[in-house]
Amino acid sequence: METNPASATSNQKLQHHLSPQTPPQPHHNHLGLLHSNSIFAIFIATASLIALLAIFFIILLFRRLKSAKKHANWERSDTSFDKSISVARNTAIYDCSPGNLGRGSLGAANSSNNGHRRGVQVFTYKELEVATEGFSERNVLGNGGYGVVYKGVLSDGTVAAIKMLHWQGKQGERAFRIEVDLLSRLHSPYLVDLLGYCADQNHRLLILEYMPHGTLKHHLHPLHSHGQHRPLDWGTRLAIALDCARALEFLHEHTVPSVIHRNFKCTNILLDDNFRAKVSDLGLAKMGSDKVNGQISTRVLGTTGYLAPEYASTGKLTTKSDIYSYGIVLLELLTGRVPVDSKRPAGEHVLVSWALPRLTNRDNILEMVDPALKGHFSKKELIQVAAIAAMCVQPEADYRPLMTDVVQSLIPLAKNYSSISSSNSLRFQNNAVSPRY
């Protein structure tokens, strides 16, 4: 069979045209255009994402810088304290559970505040203005070295003591920071609880647990504090001595690093509904040293009459300085005298100098007892408490006991009174132990 060359050529052409290998030129060009469009789109999307991320990081950086600046302002003074505080920050929150001795009453009083701890709250000045009826004069509870204390009712109905600090001074600002910092982390039924604070541009306020019976000073030295109170009976004095010893034991021995109160005194011991004591005012507190002797050197601050001699003369501060101050408070509980009283006859101005020789003399010991007790106390217990006081106020710091030792010595004494119902300062009066001498 013969083939027509013309038709063969056209067949070839046709085949060539129909062949899949035929390059579809126009189609090929269209795909190329799409590809470069996608690349452009991807480029734009990536660039926008990078730009967005950059903006986000710049904003984050600015915020960080701002808060770091704020933090630096807050912590601008006394870096040594802040360093030691940061050590404590890494440790657990300390919670001192109530001892079994007579804490039923305190536990009940605590339940409103400590029982269901809400943590430290931040308040606005306006909220505190409302709580105190515009910081009204009639709500003033008292005046201290750092400011005025008002009674107030918070929006949830909690009654609180609101302390407005004159914080312009550097010391006031520091005291505020220390109190907030320490009390936010240290919780003990023997310390007055911090409910919150306000720290805006112009104000510094502490919101504290309200202690209805005020300071120990008001009850022990009514003439020196313009108050009219029934005298505290012997059993109540022992319970207060034990509560305070537990507070200092907590600060010295249950806290790492230990905390030195540095301003332990009668006006910093507050009494609750049941006349159980809690220690307040940690504004001058210092962290103890980790060194063997636990000694730190610092500016001498505190209150005359309560300062340990070695601290007053050299500025060397240890937990033993607090123990000396505690000994002075014990002397006040025993004698009803203030630490320094220039109105007394010569030789009796300084309580510790007058009391020390009598404390260890069984015959003279009765001369020093608070006349307000009207003889209602046990001489045996008196001798034991006097012995503890004598050890605490020894001029040689190393010979002073640890607070744990004081607590252990007082427990059996206070136990004698713990079963008696406690509703007011005279809760032990009916069962007061008559003098056995």
Ligand SMILES: Nc1ncnc2c1ncn2[C@@H]1O[C@H](COP(=O)(O)OP(=O)(O)OP(=O)(O)O)[C@@H](O)[C@H]1O
């Ligand atoms: N939590 C509180 N509950 C009830 N009253 C309080 C409370 N805190 C303080 N007060 C009262 O306010 C007064 C002043 O207290 P503040 O702690 O400011 O000073 P202070 O301890 O008396 O003196 P200083 O500033 O020299 O330590 C106290 O004497 C007390 O009457």
